[in-house]
Amino acid sequence: MSPQSAYLPPPDSGLEIIYIDEYLLAVSKPSGLLSVPGRGEDKTDSMATRVQRLFPDALVAHRLDRDTSGLLVFPRGAKVHRQLSMMFEQRTMKKSYIAVVLGRLDPVQGKVDLPLLVDWPNRPKHCVNELNGKPAQTLYQLQNYDQTTNTSRVTLEPLTGRTHQLRVHMQSLGHPIVGDSLYGGNEEGLAKRLLLHAHTLDFVHPVTGKNLKLVAPLPF
Numbered sequence: 001m002s003p004q005s006a007y008l009p010p011p012d013s014g015l016e017i018i019y020i021d022e023y024l025l026a027v028s029k030p031s032g033l034l035s036v037p038g039r040g041e042d043k044t045d046s047m048a049t050r051v052q053r054l055f056p057d058a059l060v061a062h063r064l065d066r067d068t069s070g071l072l073v074f075p076r077g078a079k080v081h082r083q084l085s086m087m088f089e090q091r092t093m094k095k096s097y098i099a100v101v102l103g104r105l106d107p108v109q110g111k112v113d114l115p116l117l118v119d120w121p122n123r124p125k126h127c128v129n130e131l132n133g134k135p136a137q138t139l140y141q142l143q144n145y146d147q148t149t150n151t152s153r154v155t156l157e158p159l160t161g162r163t164h165q166l167r168v169h170m171q172s173l174g175h176p177i178v179g180d181s182l183y184g185g186n187e188e189g190l191a192k193r194l195l196l197h198a199h200t201l202d203f204v205h206p207v208t209g210k211n212l213k214l215v216a217p218l219p220f
Helices: 047-054 078-089 165-172
Strands: 017-020 024-029 069-075 094-102 109-113 116-118 126-128 137-146 151-158 196-204 211-215
Touching: 017 211, 024 047, 047 069, 069 078, 069 211, 094 165, 109 165, 126 165, 137 165, 151 165
Parallel strands: 069 196
Antiparallel strands: 017 024, 024 069, 094 151, 094 196, 109 137, 116 126, 137 151, 196 211
């Protein structure tokens, strides 16, 4: 979100709860809503504040871009927060996203391995930087191609967690995500939002040891 753009979060119509127990809470964040409050009184509305209004013990362990929808997991209490944060840091959480991108993917599957760095003159954009960028890897798999709109639906699996990673990596392939005004995917008429959704999370419950696979239903 650029400093100049107005923040107009979607109306609060209640939480879409994907999973809940005494240790964890998972919700599906709508597109256009900040994960955590931003700077300034006009950016206080966020997924975290909406969740904490009903569940005061919920803490923030990870984030999604404002315009990305999908799964956010909130640990309940400091102990579980430490455990879950470590799992994200050690990349033991397996994440998958669904996106719609411009053009036909060829090859239909592969791995993008390009280091990323903030593009300081054009913040908040990020860019590929072979010299100073941080390592970033993304697996991609074509689901289907729509000849009418010349778009591809793809599954994306980030192996690292860099800011704007999926958006920059798909742009680097020549297939920006539809609705992405920052990275060239905002072709008129195709979408009113960024077509990127955090779809699944696979991990071992940090307290019970149970294998969890959480799925946030697709909004597009």
